[in-house]
Amino acid sequence: MPVHLYGSVVDIKKIKKITNKKKIYIIDDCSQAHGAYLDNKRVGSLADISCFSLYPGKNLGAYGDAGIITTNNLYYYNKIKNFRNLGSTKKFVHTQVGFNSRLDTIQASILIEKLKLLHSNNIKRRKIAKFYDLKIINKKIKKLNYSIGAVYHQYVVITEKKKKLIDLLDRNNIQYGFHYPKSINQIESLKNVFSRQKYPNSENLAKKCISLPIDPNLKKNELFKIVKILNSF
Ligand SMILES: Cc1ncc(COP(=O)(O)O)c(C=O)c1O
Incomplete structure (x- = not known):
């Protein structure tokens, strides 16, 4: 799966x-x-x-x-x-x-209308991702390797300095998300199911990942601001 x-x-x-x-x-x-x-x-x-x-x-x-x-x-x-x-x-x-x-x-009739925008929104997402790929040059932020045909539902980066980065984003009113902050074995209802093994890689990634803004409607000036702030810490 x-x-x-x-x-x-x-x-x-x-x-x-x-x-x-x-x-x-x-x-x-x-x-x-x-x-x-x-x-x-x-x-x-x-x-x-x-x-x-x-x-x-x-x-x-x-x-x-x-x-x-x-x-x-x-x-x-x-x-x-x-x-x-x-x-x-x-x-x-x-x-x-x-x-x-x-x-x-x-819902189906809403989806039929929204389907018409999917392709152009995906192109916008790809452009934003390309912009981040090129313009984020801070060594403390590690970028991921997305596949060629990716549609960037999330643009996730990895950092050892998560707390510091979050504080900075908060101070500058830049939204972010975590996908995902817990490894599956750390989820309360599933702890028992996953208790027999250790999951050091997913636990480690869960600690360090941050999702950056990737909404297709983001404006150029907003993107420049985000990148400037990301490169400044
Ligand atoms: C990868 C993935 N699988 C499954 C789901 C669950 O979708 P739903 O809540 O519509 O069942 C989501 C939704 O967040 C998802 O991102």
Whole structure:
């Protein structure tokens, strides 16, 4: 279950080299990667089943909860359609136990309109990311390697001086986020599940990551201000 985290696309071709031999199916999480691509293929067409959250903050976000699943496999397609409608494809016929996961029609009409902006917003996100890539020259801020077809749902940097950087951003009214501040084994409800192993890398990254502003509507002068401040500490 690869996750195209931050909108950077996982190289599924490499994973398929292993999974094809063993008949393992791939379900990818595209919730942060709407419109991203690998070679000439968009996410949503790379795996056996692809899942997208359309939560409001996503690159393609509804005005409430929503999500979609894509697949090229007719068997899964019918199964999924069935699951989402309480296990029923025909009125009063329930062939399996399902859920109520139908996409709300109002959300669907909002998404149809917002879909028209996805491509241009993704281009803007890429431009902002390129700007940060080139202009952030502070050695205390480590940049990540995003994939070529990334759509920068988040622009995450790593720093040993997180507290200092946060204070500076706060003082200058620059928003930031943490994706994510806890490693999965540090989440209260999952501690028991992950207690048998140590996760030093994810714990370490959780301590040091900061997400910079990447909204497609950011203005040039705002971006220059952000970079100036990032380079000044
Ligand atoms: C990578 C990823 N997977 C899954 C989810 C969960 O999405 P939802 O809350 O719409 O089920 C999110 C949302 O934050 C996400 O970013």
